[in-house]
Amino acid sequence: MMSAREFNFDGLVGPSHNYAGLSFGNVASFSNVKSASNPREAALQGLAKMRELAARGFAQAVMPPQARPNFRLLRRIGFTGTDADVLARAYREAPVILACAYSASPMWTANAATVSPSADTFDGRAHFTAANLNNKLHRSEEHLQSTRTLRALFADERHFAVHEALPPTSAFGDEGAANHTRFSATHGGKGVEFFTYGRVEFDPSAPAPKKYPARQTLEASQAIARLHGLDSARTVFASQNPDVIDQGVFHNDVIAVGNGNVLFYHEQAFHDEGAVLNALRNALANVETDLSAIRVATQVVPVGDAVSSYLFNSQLLTKPDGTMALVIPQECQENRAVARYLEELVASGGPVDELIHFDLRQSMRNGGGPACLRLRVALTEAESAAMHQGVIMSDALYDTLVAWVGKYYRDHLEPKDLADPQLALECSAALEDLSRILGLPGLYDLT
Template sequence: MSNTTAPTTAEVNFDGLIGPTHNYAGLAPGNLASRSHRREPSHPRAAARQGLAKMARLRSLGVPQAVLPPQPRPNLGLLRRLGFSGDDATVLEAAQKQSPHLLATAMSSSSMWTANAATVCPSADADDRRVHFTPANLVTSLHRASETDVTAMLLRRIFHDPRFFVHHDAVPSSTDMGDEGAANHTRFCDTFDAPGVQLFVYGSDSRGDDGSGPKRFVARQSKAAGEAIARLHRLDPDRVVFAKQNPRAIDAGVFHNDVIAVGHRQLLLCHEQAFAQPDRVIEDLRRTTNDTIRVVQVPEQRVSLDDAVATYLFNSQIVTTETDQTVLVAPEDCRQHSGVNALLGELVEDNTFDRVEFVDLRESMDNGGGPACLRLRVVLTPDELASVASGVLLTDELVIQLENWIDRHYRESLTAADLADPVLMKESYQALDELTDLLRLGAIYDFQR
């Protein structure tokens, strides 16, 4: 792919660059992979390289690809708000001694999973014909909730033209308005420039809590937040569907809907245990799409909930290539699981997919995120794409520059004991300072001012 822009309306993937402080702190309740690798050594250089290789692979398929920079880490402002004082090195040392958990929170690189960054609705669906962004409040965990303000700033900097883009504040942060972003939102359409149908998936509804919710883990996404975003984004209510997660799936480790279902254009691939009322969800989707949607349900007898979570089968990406093929981009774990790999072969044989591409994302997978976690989908017309900050659009040259940047600035390995190292802080800030020049974004972080 030689061009950085698409000649027609396209779905552009904005992937989060994995930051220099990528570590395994196990901060996310309900994320089984994250918890199972807690406090193991991480490999930031390999992690960032794997994420970048996935972006380059998609771009080679003709899928428009862009990058979002990491958030500044350590988050010294958070630590100071929590009572740690002194110079930067003293703050890090005190946090390590008094609360290693809070230090890990301030060093988290979880912003790499941009499927949680925001909910985005394209101009074809909004009655004002502009692209709407609402950053996620991520209230269920401190390490994610502390990302919201920087995420909002980055989105406003990259999508800056008010003729094309509308930026909303996050919905109010409260337990009954929890919002985890696009990981619980899917758009169905015939072509990208045609009006679509929006599916908002939720785990909790404070107005209708009948005690049937999950027992083991917290439901992170609220129905109220989805309803608010639908109003803010000026969507046609007749083209919006709300679906409740199956509490059993949440308790099995399905913390977001994109761990158990994936949709693209007029295809929904999901586990039969994804939704609390699957027949109603399918009926609503068929009605709102004029019966053009194809729903492929995988029976639990074929792939158990545990295997779905372990392999991240449904956290794959479905993409349309420049030759109009439908390709599933799946984690390498799916190929290594005999049952899941056999199922994927059958899905190719029955023309659900033209082929499956496997990607190695071991570092992200061990921390609880697969291919779909790493990307935020933004449907853009040619004029809208032309107005995006061009430095973030992936090119052959930028891939090489980012590979060299990673190799210069990222450590090969990182342990929990390393997080308080003031040298790591300097390395991280220096890397991000250089990155903003590479991406032509200017000074965007507080430490650069």
């Protein structure tokens, strides 16, 4: 077995971060619609998390933001003329679509792709499939740049395979790693890949939410398992509980997180809790590993508190000594039930013995916690040497990026600012400079 480390690729928040209320079913996004955002603070909060985790010895990298506004989208739906014409008319006639074209949502890299480490795949390469995110207009074109970025970072085809997104239709609704968890004794050993979905396109009798959309289908999850060449004996598919989707659990990573052999989850997360645990235990038996399930009861933390605090949208990270730390948003400390639960958790003598909390309020107000902001990529030593090195977080890169943010980012953005043609120019200047900083000259198609 090869030794491997888990890199967390955190999304660098882009300069157009704003609150547009675009995600029906995501309570935070909906309730902060049209409030003023602070893109500079958002980016600095994300960078502070990256620096701190890197300083503690976790493998940390940065995923660059995407070009905004998305002129391609605006022009395709009939806005013509100069860029300034396009923006002015879109603002007048379709301000919500303009907000979609400006969304900085690629910051939530848990939705960028699904990743299967090389230990799990048929050809011994690490496989990536960009998520089509076709449930929401503002996220539905992210996969184009995500594929391009992943191919730039993981270019060596001897080690990596980067697949295009699934067909962009509701049958294949795919939200990437937010609905995917990998369990294994070690990052380098064979693991069990666990896919959760909210709906089955071709089985109308399958559970499905009534109020809010289910963004991931079983058909999409199965397609990814096929593309990545996963072994069916080590792959588990499970239905989310549709009732919690209707309470704001728009991705499974809002109600469960896994790492190593640990599943940390809310008792209401799955449609059939017992069947999920059994299936995971059986699959893990194939890699001689026991599941350690940490179950949180509704009585202790109601679903509403889990959703508002983002308790489960935490990162569960294995520390060098083998114990685990839970990376949580500050909101968890502010919720009494959750704070009390967490105190007991770390005192319980179980696998989680430390809490690391961050102020990620700018992202949280759009429904993005610590786990949304990162894409996990477990890499062997040879693979990590083969990936692009310019995105690995270090003190030097942190300092450079903080200065870069200071140069290009505004500290206040509200809906009317999206009509300002200057904002578009600032965004493109920032990204041009960033591609140089990261050593990725062809990263963006800025033509």
